[in-house]
Amino acid sequence: MSSDPVDAESKVSGNQANIPARIRRELEIGDGDQLRWYLEDDGSVRVEVVRQQTGTFAGFEGYEGEDDTDVTTEHDAWGVDSE
DSSP states (O other), X not given: OOOSSOSOOOOEETTEEOOOHHHHHHHTOOTTOEEEEEEOTTSOEEEEEEOOXXXXXXXXXXXXXXXXXXXXXXXXXXXXBOO
């Protein structure tokens, strides 16, 4: 990262501020990521990028079994087998 005193600037509009493109690229901030803000004792601000978690079913490719299933008749309201 740069050792320059100012890496980028942005303007506050209402209660929002843009993250400059250079900073987004450098930190690889993507859609869905969150920023966690810390106010330090010396008055400086530290920001942590919290990466978006992939969903539980992100890699799920569906049921590939040979038998047809009917969840409404084979499971109760909690998803437990009725058998």
